[in-house]
Amino acid sequence: xxxxxxxxxxxxxxxxxxxxxxxxxxxxxxxxxxxxxxxxxxxxxxxxxxxxxxxxxxxxxxxxxxxxxxxxxxxxxxxxxxxxxxxxxxxxxxxxxxxxxxxxxxxxxxxxxxxxxxxxxxxxxxxxxxxxxxxxxxxxxxxxxxxxxxxxxxxxxxxxxxxxxxxxxxxxxxxxxxxxxxxxxxxxxxxxxxxxxxxxxxxxxxxxxxxxxxxxxxxxxxxxxxxxxxxxxxxxxxxxxxxxxxxxxxxxxxxxxxxxxxxxxxxxxxxxxxxxxxxxxxxxxxxxxxxxxxxxxxxxxxxxxxxxxxxxx
Amino acid sequence: xxxxxxxxxxxxxxxxxxxxxxxxxxxxxxxxxxxxxxxxxxxxxxxxxxxxxxxxxxxxxxxxxxxxxxxxxxxxxxxxxxxxxxxxxxxxxxxxxxxxxxxxxxxxxxxxxxxxxxxxxxxxxxxxxxxxxxxxxxxxxxxxxxxxxxxxxxxxxxxxxxxxxxxxxxxxxxxxxxxxxxxxxxxxxxxxxxxxxxxxxxxxxxxxxxxxxxxxxxxxxxxxxxxxxxxxxxxxxxxxxxxxxxxxxxxxxxxxxxxxxxxxxxxxxxxxxxxxxxxxxxxxxxx
Numbered sequence: 077x078x079x080x081x082x083x084x085x086x087x088x089x090x091x092x093x094x095x096x097x098x099x100x101x102x103x104x105x106x107x108x109x110x111x112x113x114x115x116x117x118x119x120x121x122x123x124x125x126x127x128x129x130x131x132x133x134x135x136x137x138x139x140x141x142x143x144x145x146x147x148x149x150x151x152x153x154x155x156x157x158x159x160x161x162x163x164x165x166x167x168x169x170x171x172x173x174x175x176x177x178x179x180x181x182x183x184x185x186x187x188x189x190x191x192x193x194x195x196x197x198x199x200x201x202x203x204x205x206x207x208x209x210x211x212x213x214x215x216x217x218x219x220x221x222x223x224x225x226x227x228x229x230x231x232x233x234x235x236x237x238x239x240x241x242x243x244x245x246x247x248x249x250x251x252x253x254x255x256x257x258x259x260x261x262x263x264x265x266x267x268x269x270x271x272x273x274x275x276x277x278x279x280x281x282x283x284x285x286x287x288x289x290x291x292x293x294x295x296x297x298x299x300x301x302x303x304x305x306x307x308x309x310x311x312x313x314x315x316x317x318x319x320x321x322x323x324x325x326x327x328x329x330x331x332x333x334x335x336x337x338x339x340x341x342x343x344x345x346x347x348x349x350x351x352x353x354x355x356x357x358x359x360x361x362x363x364x365x366x367x368x369x370x371x372x373x374x375x376x377x378x379x380x381x382x383x384x385x386x387x388x389x
Numbered sequence: 390x391x392x393x394x395x396x397x398x399x400x401x402x403x404x405x406x407x408x409x410x411x412x413x414x415x416x417x418x419x420x421x422x423x424x425x426x427x428x429x430x431x432x433x434x435x436x437x438x439x440x441x442x443x444x445x446x447x448x449x450x451x452x453x454x455x456x457x458x459x460x461x462x463x464x465x466x467x468x469x470x471x472x473x474x475x476x477x478x479x480x481x482x483x484x485x486x487x488x489x490x491x492x493x494x495x496x497x498x499x500x501x502x503x504x505x506x507x508x509x510x511x512x513x514x515x516x517x518x519x520x521x522x523x524x525x526x527x528x529x530x531x532x533x534x535x536x537x538x539x540x541x542x543x544x545x546x547x548x549x550x551x552x553x554x555x556x557x558x559x560x561x562x563x564x565x566x567x568x569x570x571x572x573x574x575x576x577x578x579x580x581x582x583x584x585x586x587x588x589x590x591x592x593x594x595x596x597x598x599x600x601x602x603x604x605x606x607x608x609x610x611x612x613x614x615x616x617x618x619x620x621x622x623x624x625x626x627x628x629x630x631x632x633x634x635x636x637x638x639x640x641x642x643x644x645x646x647x648x649x650x651x652x653x654x655x656x657x658x659x660x661x662x663x664x665x666x667x668x669x670x671x672x673x674x675x676x
Contacts, residue, residue, distance in 0.1 A: 105652070108652070108653070136649075137652070138646060138652065139652030139653075139655070141652065141655055141656055143600065144590070144594065144596065144597050144599075145399060145403075145586075145604070145639075145642075146642060146646075146655070148399060148589075148590050149395070149396060149399065149639065149642055149643055149646055150646055152391075152392050152395040152396070152643075153392050153643070153646045153647055155392075156391055156392035156395075167497075168497070168594065171497065171499050171591075171592050172590060172591070172592070174499075174501065174591075175499070175500075175501065175590065175591030175592065176591075193497075193499065194497075194498065194499045194501070195499060195501060197501065197502045198502065203501070239490055239496060239595070240486075240490070240496045240595040240596050241496055242495055242496050242497045245495065245496060268486065
């Protein structure tokens with residue numbers, strides 16, 4: 077009991093920290109992930125280009141390691157340090173931050189439009205302190221139709237989606253409609269975590285699909301290699317909507333550039349740091365999307381891409 | 390300071406879950422995996438009812454009974470269908486994933502602009518203090534009710550079932566019914582935790598229950614090590630230990646977050662800190 081008391085005492089003593097006049101940037105990541113890492117890099121590069129580097133700002137970075145209570149406590153910690161702004165990456169920290177503070181400006185990235193995340197009030201207005209960059213699902217149409225352009229004879233498209241991720245389910249609903257409109261048959265199968273991916277993809281491939289469309293959800297992000305390997309064995313090309321997945325073995329993609337997504341949010345945050353005012357700022361849609369392809373994979377499947385596509389490694 | 394207060398608030402939110410685990414683990418010796426599902430179930434029920442306009446207080450008993458129903462199913466599968474308790478829990482937890490998705494209709498439901506149990510009365514202007522007071526009251530009510538229940542003849546029979554099932558059956562107690570009731574009660578308490586955490590964090594998420602059984606087991610064990618002395622098995626002290634254990638668990642994580650460890654090593658450091666806290670009393674008694 078006595079030791080317990082001492083350890084608490086230690087905790088309380090250690091939480092007093094010296095004050096500095098630099099603006100404090102709280103940055104919270106939900107999990108350790110290559111793709112989210114790009115957005116984070118973009119965010120801080122944007123700050124740096126606007127003259128905010130480690131000499132002029134103080135950064136409190138916390139990563140929740142994909143554990144929700146940890147994420148809440150990380151946010152509590154950041155808020156307790158009275159940050160000038162909070163950057164959230166991706167959706168779940170954005171939702172939590174909006175709940176936790178009504179005053180500190182929040183700059184989100186890799187998050188959906190506020191109404192898609194149910195963050196708007198009855199009047200359809202998003203929280204007054206929410207800024208940053210969001211994405212809708214419109215780009216998915218273009219991404220999916222890449223299949224039609226590149227493989228004119230394709231009939232059956234297979235996909236896996238994660239029931240536990242709102243953006244994955246919303247994206248699935250979207251591409252289902254696009255497939256129907258484009259005369260493609262969509263074969264979909266649910267996965268709940270990355271350990272199931274191999275089995276689900278194998279059963280999907282047994283349906284003789286002509287192409288695989290990888291929805292940009294966390295399950296796909298964490299198990300892309302096994303998806304590509306399974307599809308390669310059956311000679312099925314993988315298409316997607318996220319550039320990072322092309323470097324990891326998809327043939328081609330059209331979608332947001334994750335680095336630029338973070339960069340755009342970072343630019344907004346920098347303008348707030350300069351003007352000290354959020355007037356004129358609002359959540360905005362991600363602007364940089366591009367067509368990319370993987371040279372090695374293109375050769376493997378004997379596909380050609382014109383100059384509107386950029387090759388990525 | 391408010392940061393540590395919010396850690397205590399989370400700890401209190403998880404205390405109901407820890408008491409549930411205390412029942413399944415310490416009384417029946419069953420590590421009940423159903424917990425991961427019934428925790429989310431409690432949160433999901435709360436989120437759906439509150440966003441449909443029901444009062445948060447109305448959602449409380451419904452969350453409890455939903456969790457209890459899930460636990461009763463685990464108990465039934467275990468006792469009547471003779472399935473191993475771990476597997477029974479895993480099966481129900483897995484099935485609850487679909488049930489939770491179906492109830493919520495989507496995988497994440499924010500409760501922005503809706504009332505919560507913490508807004509239904511006002512003790513203080515500060516939300517954190519308000520949360521702290523209401524959580525303390527709720528946990529105190531659960532704590533007292535549980536002490537009372539476990540001290541009745543029925544409660545004694547339930548505890549005895551965990552200690553020596555054969556003897557208790559010989560005394561004419563229906564031990565299967567005791568187990569089903571006990572696991573149902575445990576999961577009802579777990580669902581209350583889910584209900585509370587959903588309102589603390591302001592959203593329900595389909596993945597919010599992943600790994601909470603570990604949080605509960607950890608809290609029970611920490612409480613046991615910090616509070617039980619040799620030969621002292623008093624229920625009051627054991628249960629107090631469970632609640633304190635739940636708070637200590639959060640405080641350790643809070644401390645780890647506040648000293649700014651490299652994110653990669655966060656979980657390792659938390660594990661080491663827990664080890665240090667629980668091993669200090671033992672090191673002392675050996676010396």
